[in-house]
Amino acid sequence: MNETMISITGNVATDLRFVRSERGTPLASFRLASTERRYDRGRGEWTDGRTTFVTVVCWRSLAENAAASLRKGDPVVVLGRLRVEPWEREDGRTGTSVEVVAHAIGHDLSRGTSAFRRTRREPG
Amino acid sequence: MNETMISITGNVATDLRFVRSERGTPLASFRLASTERRYDRGRGEWTDGRTTFVTVVCWRSLAENAAASLRKGDPVVVLGRLRVEPWEREDGRTGTSVEVVAHAIGHDLSRGTSAFRRTRREPG
Amino acid sequence: MNETMISITGNVATDLRFVRSERGTPLASFRLASTERRYDRGRGEWTDGRTTFVTVVCWRSLAENAAASLRKGDPVVVLGRLRVEPWEREDGRTGTSVEVVAHAIGHDLSRGTSAFRRTRREPG
Amino acid sequence: MNETMISITGNVATDLRFVRSERGTPLASFRLASTERRYDRGRGEWTDGRTTFVTVVCWRSLAENAAASLRKGDPVVVLGRLRVEPWEREDGRTGTSVEVVAHAIGHDLSRGTSAFRRTRREPG
Numbered sequence: 001m002n003e004t005m006i007s008i009t010g011n012v013a014t015d016l017r018f019v020r021s022e023r024g025t026p027l028a029s030f031r032l033a034s035t036e037r038r039y040d041r042g043r044g045e046w047t048d049g050r051t052t053f054v055t056v057v058c059w060r061s062l063a064e065n066a067a068a069s070l071r072k073g074d075p076v077v078v079l080g081r082l083r084v085e086p087w088e089r090e091d092g093r094t095g096t097s098v099e100v101v102a103h104a105i106g107h108d109l110s111r112g113t114s115a116f117r118r119t120r121r122e123p124g
Numbered sequence: 125m126n127e128t129m130i131s132i133t134g135n136v137a138t139d140l141r142f143v144r145s146e147r148g149t150p151l152a153s154f155r156l157a158s159t160e161r162r163y164d165r166g167r168g169e170w171t172d173g174r175t176t177f178v179t180v181v182c183w184r185s186l187a188e189n190a191a192a193s194l195r196k197g198d199p200v201v202v203l204g205r206l207r208v209e210p211w212e213r214e215d216g217r218t219g220t221s222v223e224v225v226a227h228a229i230g231h232d233l234s235r236g237t238s239a240f241r242r243t244r245r246e247p248g
Numbered sequence: 249m250n251e252t253m254i255s256i257t258g259n260v261a262t263d264l265r266f267v268r269s270e271r272g273t274p275l276a277s278f279r280l281a282s283t284e285r286r287y288d289r290g291r292g293e294w295t296d297g298r299t300t301f302v303t304v305v306c307w308r309s310l311a312e313n314a315a316a317s318l319r320k321g322d323p324v325v326v327l328g329r330l331r332v333e334p335w336e337r338e339d340g341r342t343g344t345s346v347e348v349v350a351h352a353i354g355h356d357l358s359r360g361t362s363a364f365r366r367t368r369r370e371p372g
Numbered sequence: 373m374n375e376t377m378i379s380i381t382g383n384v385a386t387d388l389r390f391v392r393s394e395r396g397t398p399l400a401s402f403r404l405a406s407t408e409r410r411y412d413r414g415r416g417e418w419t420d421g422r423t424t425f426v427t428v429v430c431w432r433s434l435a436e437n438a439a440a441s442l443r444k445g446d447p448v449v450v451l452g453r454l455r456v457e458p459w460e461r462e463d464g465r466t467g468t469s470v471e472v473v474a475h476a477i478g479h480d481l482s483r484g485t486s487a488f489r490r491t492r493r494e495p496g
Binding site: 309318325356358360362364 | 377379381432433434437438440441442443446447448449451475476477478479480481482483484485486487488489490491
């Protein structure tokens with residue numbers, strides 16, 4: 001069974017988009033920016049490296065709670081599967097979609113505190 | 125370079141222990157219980173499987189914010205390195221310590237909502 | 249410290265490209281195809297899902313050994329960091345590069361056997 | 373759904389144990405030693421840190437191919453789920469079992485080369 005498991009920390013880079021699928025299933029998405037931190041041996045200090053952007057997608061209770069909790073700029077930790085897909089629009093433009101289909105998201109407690117309120121017992 | 129990267133979701137199973145090292149560095153720890161969910165093909169439903177317990181350890185700003193945010197029973201997502209070490213006490217008893225040295229912890233938004241407050245810009 | 253750790257299994261989809269940087273450092277790269285396997289509850293069997301393609305990049309001894317070991321079609325397991333970067337060519341075309349900078353690669357033993365020969369003790 | 377995904381690199385520390393379950397399913401296991409490498413800023417070099425031992429367990433075609441391929445001392449990369457379980461023997465001794473239930477294992481190409489031979493198309 002092939003796997004593309006990813007764990008990623010970074011900052012929410014856009015407002016959250018929240019919709020319902022045709023069947024009524026909640027779906028949320030946002031852009032996540034993850035900037036590398038590298039130890040520069042020459043200078044003896046940590047510096048910023050490159051920034052990677054991905055689109056985080058989530059469903060159901062995770063989508064509802066993410067939409068109620070996450071704001072642009074928030075630091076988060078995300079677990080999920082990576083999906084890379086080419087796309088082509090009607091006008092002929094093409095591109096690549098880089099998505100993390102998340103099964104867990106949380107505010108990153110290395111950057112601040114969070115007050116939690118449970119919404120339901122067991123999402124499956 | 126050897127790696128033992130782990131990502132784990134589960135529930136905080138104990139009160140948090142918060143101390144300062146001799147040098148004054150904040151250190152927090154708690155037990156985490158992670159219960160497997162398995163799809164039972166015969167019954168056509170998800171059921172609970174075995175529960176794994178580990179000790180989550182964290183340092184500095186992550187320790188301070190975890191101590192201020194996490195309560196027994198909270199669902200969390202944790203990223204870190206696994207460390208397994210044998211121990212022996214003066215009375216001759218022996219055992220095995222299973223630790224996750226965390227670099228990120230967050231409340232799991234698949235189980236509820238969280239209100240975040242940033243404490244500082246950049247923990248390194 | 250932000251992280252984008254990824255573990256991925258799939259098949260080598262191209263011949264390996266092997267070069268040396270200006271400083272003489274070995275660098276290898278190849279395309280990796282990872283096809284999802286999903287359990288279809290309705291049909292009671294596993295089926296193929298979408299295929300994700302990434303470019304795997306590696307350096308130094310890992311690059312040399314990968315170039316000597318991996319062939320198009322081989323099943324592999326890869327650990328590394330994800331890097332997503334936009335690019336633009338002189339002719340104005342743009343795109344997105346999705347790279348896994350690998351720190352470990354191996355033939356996937358769930359698909360076959362491998363005969364190993366150690367090349368050096370410790371790559372750092 | 374709770375997860376305890378782990379990716380680990382290290383060396384095979386024991387001979388492989390290979391058995392068949394009562395139903396005839398192949399099962400292989402071995403001890404894996406993973407020694408941390410740390411950058412010592414004071415000395416400006418990499419040094420060995422602590423060693424973590426886990427038991428790697430695998431089933432079916434992965435068990436058969438691992439038994440045919442892995443030797444004590446081989447460097448490997450392993451993906452799987454972590455399971456920690458207390459045990460008690462009839463004589464009253466107790467302990468903790470730390471297992472990685474592997475879904476992929478490969479020889480680590482940062483340490484040497486491997487010659488691969490596919491055994492079957494698709495293990496599920």
